[in-house]
Amino acid sequence: MEPVAGCARLEPPSLCVLASGSSGNCSVLRTPGSAILIDAGLSPRRTRLMLEELGLGLEALDGILLTHLDSDHFHSGWGRALPESVPVHLHHSHVRQARSRGVSRRSCVGFGEVAEIAGDYCVFASLNAHDELGTASFRFEFTTGASLGFATDIGSITDALIEHLGGVDVLAVESNYCPRMQIESDRPAFLKQRVMGGSGHLSNQECARLVAEVRPRGHVVLLHLSRQCNDPALAARAHARQPYRLTITSQFEPTPWIEIVGAGGASVAPAAPRAVVRGSLFDHMVGGPTEPPR
Ligand SMILES: [Zn+2]
Helix, strand or coil, rough: CEEEEEEEECCCEEEEECCCCCCCEEEEEECCCCEEEEEEEEHHHHHHHHHHHHCCCCCCCCEECCCCCCCCEECCCHHHCCCCCCCCCEEEHHHHHHHCCCCCCCCEECCCCCCCCCCCCEEEEEEECCCCCCEEEEEEEEECCCEEECCCCCCCCCCHHHHHHHCCCCCECCCCHHHHHHHHHCCCHHHHHHCCCCCCCEEEHHHHHEEEHCCCCCEEEEEECCCCCCCHHHHHCCCCCCCCEEEEEECCCCCCECCCCCCCCCCCCCCCCCCCCCCCCCCCCCEEEEECCC
């Protein structure tokens, strides 16, 4: 794609989580030579507007990479709104579902263990248990030598997942719920079971356990916090006094650009285009070192 304003010089790969949560998940991964979406759970209109705010155009994207096709990761509007020029990269086991959701055969690009998307990184995929068809988690290895792990809706921790993500520089991972809030919620029993039963979501404690095993080298980004059954301060508490930086994503506000650099490098671009989680209780965590929750 064409370089955009502010990208003329070589900058590190960067991740911006536009939104994360059960009302829609969508992130942008940008390198000097490419830009893709990871998941497309926001409406096409909202996605286009948010991309424009970042100086990016929908048609200029190099692709959309899907973890899976639940509606909060692939909005129903995309079947009609997908530009012909933008391929949808998805696991082989999800292709049939995508076709039934209106994605043309031409747009679907299936992958197995490796997804070929852009020239300046490789994407390695691993399939995790989640509902019927599973979810793909990703390890991006950039030509800069840095790496990014991205794992959401992963249900449970497996040795294969730990090995897949091991030692990445930046780890974006779901921290979906507080078990106590989940159990005490007025949600129906089947939903609690779906979330907590090993093929739904990770709790805050499970997330922290996975992070401890993966040992990310610089930065952890918490994804997909439940609004009903979690709280950013509780999610942060599970990572207190850890050496990595912590960013907590939101359903309503994008994160700053999170630079994906090797350990010791700056983790958040100083030229972030806008403030992110404004006036909230996790101001102290976004873009700064982890502090014990207040
Ligand atoms: Zn989800």
